[in-house]
Amino acid sequence: MATTVRTPDVAAALTATDDQPFRSEQLVLCRDDETGLRAAIAIDDTTLGPALGGVRYKRYADDRAGIVEAQRLAAAMTLKNAAAGLPYGGGKSVILENGAEPDRDALMAAFGRFVARLGGLYLPGVDMGTTTGDLATMGTAGATVSCASDDPSPWTALGVRASILAAVRHVDGREDLDGVRVLVQGAGHVGAALARHVAGDGATVLVADVDDARARALAAELGGEAVPADAVIGTRCDVYAPCAVARVISDETVDRLDCRIVAGAANDTLSDRAHADRLAARGIVYVPDFVANAGGVIHIHALRVGWDEPRLRAAVEAIGGRVSGILADADATEGTPLLAAEAVALARIADARERRRAGVPGEEAVGA
Structure with a gap:
């Protein structure tokens, strides 16, 4: 059954582009000459609560590219946290890797001090290039961190599995994956x-x-098949599950995909939102990444509020129901799953703003 939502003007809400320096609610640039730290913290939106999002440690073509990525990914975190029903806004940070070999603990501690200055407005987590140990180091420097000991990866994977089951059910009307060919791109933790x-x-x-x-x-362990990394696009499968690099669906790849469903853990799967329309035109069902991969942020919330494992598992597996509703909405409105998912997230943010103006207490988080 389709989920009825009060749909805001999605197109207007998503007009910010990488070229707009004021797309974020707050942008903090960090410099520490003693450690060589250069970093950017992007806080996209705090309507629903403090900005939750990972710390990326990566080398970029130039400083601006890193800052732009922090802002773009922070906006995606706003959608992810809102669609998941969590009491957090969206944020992301980037520590610019410059090719040197820094004292890593000193670097992470310096970044933690900058985060601490924000007084809890930004809650950093693990992301590409950082570890739970790095987050623990930031925490010793005064930052309030979201995952300094527990790895959220298994919960991210569980949520993607629920998304795949829901998408296969939507496409084929079946409740299992027997014989379904699933191509997992990326054999890391998730x-x-x-x-x-x-x-x-x-x-x-x-x-x-x-x-x-x-x-x-991994393929041998599971009785599966290994596919060369450069042959992923074009390999025939039922489900393509990107779980590594971002923006794998691009102008160069979108028409070469040989799958029926795209549902994976990688952030920022589409290099351009227009590719959602191109996938739909080809009859490929796309599960928006910020919905499918929300298991990790749900896990973080569970740690913060003290949920037990059964409660956490139920909340993560509920991603499947959320995906079913989004795909049904997309069919009912003849739109894309991307627009349907964004509508859910943006409606929740709009409702929160209305309640705030009216002085009405906020809603409880999913599963609370």
């Missing part, structure tokens, strides 16, 4: 866990990774 989940559900698993040996080892 991708490997997802591959094991869907193999347990009866899927035929294909695995690709830039580390070919790792892909072959």
